[in-house]
Amino acid sequence: MTIQTSKADKATIVQALNWALDDAMAADDQVIVFGEEVADPEGGGLMKVTQGLSTKYGSRVRSTPISEMAFTGAAVGAAITGMRPVIEIMLMNFLAVCMDPITNHAAKLRFMSGGQTSVPMVIRTMTGSGFQTGGQHSDFLEAWFCHTPGIKVVMPSNAADAYGLMLGAIRDPDPVLFVEHLLSYWTPGEPPERGKAIALGKARIARPGRDVTLIGYSRSMMDLPVVAQKLAGDGIDCEIVDLRTVSPLDMDTILGSVRKTGRVVIVHEAVKSFGVGAEVASRIYESLFRELKAPIARVASKDAPVPFAKHLEAAFLYSHAEIEAAVRGTLL
Amino acid sequence: MTIQTSKADKATIVQALNWALDDAMAADDQVIVFGEEVADPEGGGLMKVTQGLSTKYGSRVRSTPISEMAFTGAAVGAAITGMRPVIEIMLMNFLAVCMDPITNHAAKLRFMSGGQTSVPMVIRTMTGSGFQTGGQHSDFLEAWFCHTPGIKVVMPSNAADAYGLMLGAIRDPDPVLFVEHLLSYWTPGEPPERGKAIALGKARIARPGRDVTLIGYSRSMMDLPVVAQKLAGDGIDCEIVDLRTVSPLDMDTILGSVRKTGRVVIVHEAVKSFGVGAEVASRIYESLFRELKAPIARVASKDAPVPFAKHLEAAFLYSHAEIEAAVRGTLL
Amino acid sequence: MNAAPDSRTLLAIYRKMSAIKHNDERFISTMLAGRLSMPYYSARGQECIPAAISVLLRDDDYLVTIYRGVHDMIAKGVPPRLIWAEFAGRSTGTCKGKGGPMHVTHPESGCMVTTGIVGAGMPIGCGLALSAQLRGDGRVTVTNFGDGASNIGAFHESMNLASVWKLPLVFVCQNNRYAEHTALATGTSIERIADRAASYGMPGLHVDGNDPLAVYAAAQEAIERARSGGGPTLIEAMTFRFNGHLIGDSGDYIPKPEYAAAVAADPYPRYRRWLADNGHANAGELDAIDAAIKAEVDAAMQFAFDSPLTDVAEVTRDVFADHAA
Amino acid sequence: MNAAPDSRTLLAIYRKMSAIKHNDERFISTMLAGRLSMPYYSARGQECIPAAISVLLRDDDYLVTIYRGVHDMIAKGVPPRLIWAEFAGRSTGTCKGKGGPMHVTHPESGCMVTTGIVGAGMPIGCGLALSAQLRGDGRVTVTNFGDGASNIGAFHESMNLASVWKLPLVFVCQNNRYAEHTALATGTSIERIADRAASYGMPGLHVDGNDPLAVYAAAQEAIERARSGGGPTLIEAMTFRFNGHLIGDSGDYIPKPEYAAAVAADPYPRYRRWLADNGHANAGELDAIDAAIKAEVDAAMQFAFDSPLTDVAEVTRDVFADHAA
Ligand SMILES: Cc1ncc(C[n+]2csc(CCOP(=O)(O)OP(=O)(O)O)c2C)c(N)n1
Ligand SMILES: Cc1ncc(C[n+]2csc(CCOP(=O)(O)OP(=O)(O)O)c2C)c(N)n1
């Protein structure tokens, strides 16, 4: 695990995150890891992101009982003493059993203490439809946390970003919700530069273009390049913005792109209503109302729970055709 | 409590809600009420909304242990057998300890069961800044639930609506989050018509006007008429839309108003970022982009936890001056 | 006061165990053949528990179970063909394929909720029991969960609430010694989960979950107490799950001798032997039961695959009762 | 192994009790005079518990408390003048007036978190204790909560986690018999909350919380166990709060004889008498302590009202470390 060299051609997100945790733990003995099954006797995490760490770092890596409230709260407590806990909530829906330590405490203690304490913790969690896990295992709930002042939300889409953002999240003095996509774990991508953190709050232009700005993050970054490629064949030149950090939003990058294109399509896997897309759109309108050439389109999952059957699950998620139609719609 | 006659001039929201619960319980023995302190030996609820009910209806009204997860889940269980539980979560922030029964269960069981079971429960809760209760007792979290398909969100602003909407919520076949504002409980208003429910999902034009549409709900309905009144003096004629049901949104009423005015200011007490205002604005733009005369303005609380000190608390909340400036901004 | 089960009851238990086992085996083989796709949490090894409890329940008694719950559902009376159709995503499935293995609901057989959130079934069970208590309809609620679930807050709150309100409820902890890959002692600070009942002034019974007579006796006591207004009971039934947490689990984390001992205590052959040894049925009769069950499994599977896939328009239906379809 | 407290320690306890009582009385009178406005949860009647525990703690030991926590804070060493300034919304307050009575934090005295969410302090206490365990710095964490809080999920999860990880933690349940307006038996199914420790294989101690010697002895045992790696302890200390849930509470829900008996057992005069009767101090010496405390209260209040109100720009500061001011 630690013997990876810079010669590796490609890396997966699983590898990248494992390296990030390993590098962070090696560099700072205040970094600790806990969650259900994260230690090696229990398999090194549901997706093996923490594999090898407990063997290497001993009691700094612990498998917990099924007690999300207790161990998330424990991360808050350890963090205010200056430790840097990175905890794993096995799936994003399980955040519903431990909202209180996150939203009432982690996000607020810096403020409520008048700046005396900070809560430098990272909550890793995973989600994503496509595995037929049904209504309680694949939701995207990032909007809840984006609407909670005091916590940052990071949602990487490739290995290099996952590594750099994880290091950035661990070093960040404030709590970070770090959302990993189940489907993207094993996609090979550019390997990260070891030891180099990416600062939170910076979006990335994943594809430069002139005509329409496509804004996405997490899973939609697997889809937007495909659609953009297809549209390029018809002479439509899309710029793709990968938000990476969903809160706080990097409005400079977003507005820079929209100033150029005047057209926007926002795509996310979370259900559409009251989702992240609404905020992104509202802010763009607030700044560039007169420069927009068309209303901003939002493409997202249906406003429903995630269904079980494979063909229903596919119909729940946005499709490439919908994204394409939305892009063409901005050009009418 | 039950001897109120239609001759009463005015009613408060506390009275209206108490009547609604009483009338619903009298009409349907499947309506039950529980929550911390809701029975008479414990005082009939933090705000006395349930006062007298346990004396009248016996074990259908119960004070619970401090176990929000258990009793909210219990409401889900009772509801799927066809009972109509109305539970009280003492303050809105405490929803953070019982999100799971609400968002993973109540909101999803109809869908996940393929329509076999429904969850006709009402979750009453209260909140509002202005009482110096600090960061964990006065948040507005309605956006979390609006972003959760399968649950409706109702936020009344006066006694007549509170009564009618409570009856409507109890009769509704789906789960409803019913948010009451601490500051408005004792404001006298038009008395409700006993026995008459208001269907969920319908906004109300609280003031007709030509120039600018002001959209609000809950507390902001105490402020918008004041600001509109002031602006009327300067010849600015505001139309006020009280959403009442925040999810699902009554887009017909909203768009009808905006078609007329072409200008919109949305005001809510929840923090601005990723809040309800973003969705309302996005939908208006999606439908009426070319008819809008100015970008939509959102006025809301600062993106911060609620501070304790009175003068800071006041600075946290939007001000009348901000609303007024926003309205004037749309007219530039 | 409690009677030992007669031969008819004992064979009813066997029949349920056989149905659980054979459906389970067919689910797995059908998945491995690539004809079914789902996250499947096999309860193979745990069949005795719901089989022995369910013969004591009325059809209208309520059941709450978890992702690992097909055994509970079949024992309670959910028709396997509806479960098959659900897993195959058909319009004839219990939930039209919208729920899947973690969310089977079938009110006609009392199967009210299946949850995928650890611990979440217990509060819901309190509500079902509250409904029965207020309506005075005599229904008992059985709510199932695992050993790992006894560490989550919902367990504590529900046990306390059920006790304070004297709800007609039976908490059944199916202790298979692992929570996903986590051994009991890694997550739980005491040896017997049944002992936690004392924190609520509730009776706690610890039984061999692979012994139908032991489970039956405990369930009889608990159900009678619930039915007669005596309040809730916690039953901890010791067992094992032979196929790991979910299909695909390597089981690496289970020490080999522990696994071998668990399989040696497989309740199904053990109970077969016991029935024969004690003259309740001979091998031929038991084989005939199995054969009938297998034919039912064939038919259930056929029913599922012959049924139409659920219409994709269903993806936005049932969100609200009045939701535009 | 445990020694009884000497006269010096006994007077240190008295001094803390006096400071708690006199600050409390002044907060209330200042509120009633309209010079302070806040939701105030008086702990008058409970002062003995933190006073007797705190004399056994190091300055760098960690404290977690709740909205009803001024007694815990003062006993642990948070300077009253900073608390006064906090309540008055001054820039010199512990938290610049941004936290208020429910959220006082003062790391220098080990007061790490005050929470307004019932039960929420216990998980955080686990984390403070985990930090101490991993760093090997010998710190002990004391986490306070009420009787009502023992019914919420966080209690269960934290007790279990603390036990499994053998954390250096003391859980202190200040059982004042009411949770807001709800009597103990309405919400809790057993008589002694200390008995719930058995569910976690944890020692549970039930003591008279109005008896400094009893609290001292229990705390000594628990703190020594924690400090020496022996893991957590649950202490249930029986007490009463004389001023209701919060100022303004009518107390209607408390039976009059119960209230009268509780006031008759007021720990403050009782302890004064005991100290005098047992020759640890005479009335004059105790009066002198009280007089010094009252002078400190005067000064603390003066400090607060002489301090500037917090700048309104603070309303968007401290949300994030790098938040634009
Ligand atoms: C709140 C929550 N946390 C974590 C999970 C992930 N998870 C699913 S099953 C499981 C193990 C449960 O073990 P146990 O209660 O013993 O039941 P078993 O699977 O052994 O039948 C875990 C951790 C979950 N579904 N819900
Ligand atoms: C999760 C949650 N539910 C409800 C409340 C409202 N509440 C505040 S204090 C309290 C009573 C707590 O009683 P107890 O634990 O006995 O502590 P005491 O106030 O008696 O010191 C309640 C219900 C809350 N703050 N948090």
Ligand SMILES: [Mg+2]
């Ligand atoms: Mg298990």
Ligand SMILES: [Mg+2]
């Ligand atoms: Mg109490």
